[in-house]
Amino acid sequence: xxxxxxxxxxxxxxxxxxxxxxxxxxxxxxxxxxxxxxxxxxxxxxxxxxxxxxxxxxxxxxxxxxxxxxxxxxxxxxxxxxxxxxxxxxxxxxxxxxxxxxxxxxxxxxxxxxxxxxxxxxxxxxxxxxxxxxx
Numbered sequence: 579x580x581x582x583x584x585x586x587x588x589x590x591x592x593x594x595x596x597x598x599x600x601x602x603x604x605x606x607x608x609x610x611x612x613x614x615x616x617x618x619x620x621x622x623x624x625x626x627x628x629x630x631x632x633x634x635x636x637x638x639x640x641x642x643x644x645x646x647x648x649x650x651x652x653x654x655x656x657x658x659x660x661x662x663x664x665x666x667x668x669x670x671x672x673x674x675x676x677x678x679x680x681x682x683x684x685x686x687x688x689x690x691x692x693x694x695x696x697x698x699x700x701x702x703x704x705x706x707x708x709x710x711x712x713x
Contacts, residue, residue: 608662609666612660615655618656619652626640626641664697665690665694668694671690672686672687677689
């Protein structure tokens with residue numbers, strides 16, 4: 579039986595910590611890691627919504643479990659990752675969709691700052707509506 583010849587392509591050996599060499603690589607990997615935390619948060623959130631269908635007793639028991647220190651730390655980490663992910667998204671938006679005023683292009687950091695300010699204002703409006711409707 580004839581074996582096929584091994585490929586003659588060059589495959590460089592990459593160390594496991596290649597992404598720690600440059601700051602931009604590190605920040606990229608952290609951004610990618612953030613999506614894992616956000617996905618896990620969404621699973622917990624969907625589970626919480628499902629627990630609502632089981633009645634108040636099952637929901638309260640689930641909510642008590644989420645009040646443990648481990649879950650609180652997880653939710654804080656997920657929030658920080660979500661904020662980082664959102665800011666990097668706004669930064670990439672400024673690169674992908676440059677805004678022109680007349681012949682001049684608006685600087686990327688200005689576009690990012692405007693997006694972040696609008697995000698904060700909308701978040702405050704939603705929070706104020708929640709507080710007003712709750713109380």
